[in-house]
Amino acid sequence: MTDSSDRSIAFARETMLPAREPPVSQRGIVRWMRENLFSSPMNTILTLLGLGLIFLTIRAALPWFINGVWNANSLAECRAIIAERAGPDASGACWAMIRERWHQFTFGFYPPDQYWRPILAFGLLFAAIAPVLFAGQKRNLMVVIAGVAAFLLVTLYLASTPLLAFVFAAALVIVLAVLSQTQPGKLMWFTVLYPALTFYLLWGGSIWEPVTAMFGFVIIAVTYRLLVERIGVAVSSAIGVVLAMLWWLFIDAHVADALASALPLALPKVNSDQFGGFLLAVTIGVTAIACSLPMGILLALGRRSDMLLIKTLSVGFIEFIRGVPLITLLFTASLLLQYFLPPNTNFDLILRVIILVTLFAAAYIAEVIRGGLAALPRGQYEAADSLGLDYWRAQRLIIMPQALKIAIPGIVSTFIGLFKDTTLVAFVGLLDPLKGVTQIVRADINWKGIYWEPYIFVGVIFFVICFGMSRYSMSLERRLKRDHR
Amino acid sequence: MKKTVFLGTLAVAGALAGVASADTLADVKARGELICGTNTGLTGFAAPDASGVYQGFDVALCKAVAAAVLGDSTKVKYVPLTGETRFTALAAGEVDLLVRNSTWTFSRDTDLKFDFVAVNYYDGQGFMVKKDLGVTSAKELDGATICIQTGTTTELNLADWFKANNIAYTPVNIADDAEGQRQLVAGSCDAYTADASGLAATRATLADPENYIILPEIISKEPLGPVVRHGDNNWGDIVRWTFYALVAAEEFGITSANVEETATTTQNPEIKRILGVEGDLGAFMGLDKEWAKRAIAQVGNYGEIFAANIGESTPIGLARGLNAQWTQGGLQYAPPFR
Structure with missing residues (x-):
């Protein structure tokens, strides 16, 4: 049978044919385009319209970018160079303005020979927030600190830093690098000291002022440690704060003066009115972000508290601050406070603005965190109670870690909003990068009439910073998501 | 601190x-x-x-x-x-x-x-226009769109003066001088009004100052x-x-x-x-x-x-x-x- 069948069938395929490629319309780029761009008549029209728009935008903007001039001393020179290169009707960007004034966009009127101070403070900022962002992850910590080291090496060299400061920075970074690999937990101490260090670096003056000011916090910590077992968290922290206030108000200044006369260590003083540009935006933004988160947590807890007074105060604060535009608060900081202060009080405008921006952000953060708290199932609270944890322990160990995780996108978007809102300080005469510095640059007869270039420059930098924050928050969410997979 | x-x-x-x-x-x-x-x-x-x-x-x-x-x-x-x-x-x-x-x-x-x-x-408030608008006096600005900074005395002066001369205009609100300059060049407004000293500085920095004129009328005392x-x-x-x-x-x-x-x-x-x-x-x-x-x-x-x-x-x-x-x-x- 096998024989005959062999003969009766003229041809039998013994192997599978290799799969043929799908038709051109069903594969590769063509398929992708059919599916994504031309899947229906409506989408085809929209795609064509979109392409047309992109084409028109590029056609209008590209020559402007390509004709950009970097080397000129005034807008008129820029125009002459562009006309010479690309013909009389060509338009072009005049980036030469950025080249001449970039330091004012970055530092405002900060004395040029002291530029290393904000640069160092900015570099160390990342080393200080790394332990918070990447708690205990040695690899990430190392990456951040190496990045900081590379950044500082290049920028400090370019800013012609004095040798002593350079050595100090190098030693500090090496210590941090070693700590991050041996005892990453200890890095938190640097984070705690960082505000005082930055304050000293940015404003200068005697080193003893920030040191004695920090001592006030030591007082709070020691009082709390000593009393917390006996009288509870709230009362012991309150006593600590009162003692620290007494220290700051009556003793601090005298001790600082005495120490300064005994051992004068000082950097040249820089006044707040010399701050400007991104230095100002970052100073206000970072301080407000750092201070508003703990404040917001307390306010959120206060709003959910059973104690009538605390609840009323928290609700009143949050609703009042959220009900008022930020510009109103800035004008309050700049104008109204002056009337209440005693004559000739030199209460720094930047400080006033930072305080009100912090309050503003804290009210929003409080509501975001309250959202996180509300999303927690009731069982979590009851579980904490059933373990016998007291209020603060329950909050710290069980409630807050979960609530904050839920609230991350909201918190970060509040921070991004806050950072961008720092440009509003232009309305009270501070030199923010977007309007303040742009205005003084345009007031120079050489650059008057320049329009897009400063906006593009400042916008790009803001985008980079905000985009970085947003990417970090997304990666953080992914990392913390494990339990919900 | x-x-x-x-x-x-x-x-x-x-x-x-x-x-x-x-x-x-x-x-x-x-x-x-x-x-x-x-x-x-x-x-x-x-x-x-x-x-x-x-x-x-x-x-x-x-x-x-x-x-x-x-x-x-x-x-x-x-x-x-x-x-x-x-x-x-x-x-x-x-x-x-x-x-x-x-x-x-x-x-x-x-x-x-x-x-x-x-x-x-x-100082005093004046007007700057494009030359090809063909206007030589502010009184010929009937029906013109005029760029003006909001919240300044110039805004009030403008309203007063046009009312006194019984001619109509359409205001275009701008935030600052840079924007005024831009709008005038782009043709969004026919005239730009500001203090005459500021107009002179603005005109001096235009790419083609010869195509713009400052009208002779000064409509306010500043x-x-x-x-x-x-x-x-x-x-x-x-x-x-x-x-x-x-x-x-x-x-x-x-x-x-x-x-x-x-x-x-x-x-x-x-x-x-x-x-x-x-x-x-x-x-x-x-x-x-x-x-x-x-x-x-x-x-x-x-x-x-x-x-x-x-x-x-x-x-x-x-x-x-x-x-x-x-x-x-x-x-x-x-x-x-x-």
Whole structure:
């Protein structure tokens, strides 16, 4: 049978044919385009319209970018160079303005020979927030600190830093690098000291002022440690704060003066009115972000508290601050406070603005965190109670870690909003990068009439910073998501 | 810093109403620094240069007062103020003196309790149009769209003037000068109205200034001058007479270059009194003999300041016009130093 069948069938395929490629319309780029761009008549029209728009935008903007001039001393020179290169009707960007004034966009009127101070403070900022962002992850910590080291090496060299400061920075970074690999937990101490260090670096003056000011916090910590077992968290922290206030108000200044006369260590003083540009935006933004988160947590807890007074105060604060535009608060900081202060009080405008921006952000953060708290199932609270944890322990160990995780996108978007809102300080005469510095640059007869270039420059930098924050928050969410997979 | 925070908080709690000190001169001398409110940036009048040093026509007056009072024109701290914050800052004592191209008006002088002690620049509101619009007078602007900064006196002047001349217009609101310039060039408005000095500066920086004209009508009076608080008349006198010393110096031909020489060679008794060679005019205001001499030596006379910052040799190229000496047909007229 096998024989005959062999003969009766003229041809039998013994192997599978290799799969043929799908038709051109069903594969590769063509398929992708059919599916994504031309899947229906409506989408085809929209795609064509979109392409047309992109084409028109590029056609209008590209020559402007390509004709950009970097080397000129005034807008008129820029125009002459562009006309010479690309013909009389060509338009072009005049980036030469950025080249001449970039330091004012970055530092405002900060004395040029002291530029290393904000640069160092900015570099160390990342080393200080790394332990918070990447708690205990040695690899990430190392990456951040190496990045900081590379950044500082290049920028400090370019800013012609004095040798002593350079050595100090190098030693500090090496210590941090070693700590991050041996005892990453200890890095938190640097984070705690960082505000005082930055304050000293940015404003200068005697080193003893920030040191004695920090001592006030030591007082709070020691009082709390000593009393917390006996009288509870709230009362012991309150006593600590009162003692620290007494220290700051009556003793601090005298001790600082005495120490300064005994051992004068000082950097040249820089006044707040010399701050400007991104230095100002970052100073206000970072301080407000750092201070508003703990404040917001307390306010959120206060709003959910059973104690009538605390609840009323928290609700009143949050609703009042959220009900008022930020510009109103800035004008309050700049104008109204002056009337209440005693004559000739030199209460720094930047400080006033930072305080009100912090309050503003804290009210929003409080509501975001309250959202996180509300999303927690009731069982979590009851579980904490059933373990016998007291209020603060329950909050710290069980409630807050979960609530904050839920609230991350909201918190970060509040921070991004806050950072961008720092440009509003232009309305009270501070030199923010977007309007303040742009205005003084345009007031120079050489650059008057320049329009897009400063906006593009400042916008790009803001985008980079905000985009970085947003990417970090997304990666953080992914990392913390494990339990919900 | 912490200390100031808490002092500040305490002070607010105590609701201590701030009353600015009545003796500004003593304050300035004790501080060793004059705090001068300036514009956040106005071409030719007040703007920091690339190294952050304030320059300009208004700034020069701050420098002159510092030279007269403290002997050094560099001992000035400039506080940039916006249109909204300027008068409050002055009233609250944040600045000793406001030289921020502020128009002297009745209500500012009386209701806001300030003194405009002099007029250092006579300005007025004008119009700039494209040449190919074919308009040669502001009265031909019937039905035109006009770019105007909101919240300024220029807005009110414009409404008044068009109403008085019974012609119609469409306002286009803009935020600042840069935007006005842009809108005019882009053709979004037919005319741009602002102070004539600002229009001249704007026109000078256009890519094609020859295609734009400033119309001859000046529709408002804008006397710009230094402002001090009510109630400290001596300080007002110091600012007023420092300014007049600069004006008189131009009238008498005293310049920053020849002031020393003039002081020794002059026979004119009034020049001698101004320069402190004869009499002791400064003592009446609590200053020394050579206050005016120092001001002239360190910042130059009125004409020199004008020429260096906004005059015809600068790109802004303003003519003296109303700001010429009274002997040249202008309005700058210093009372006698006697």
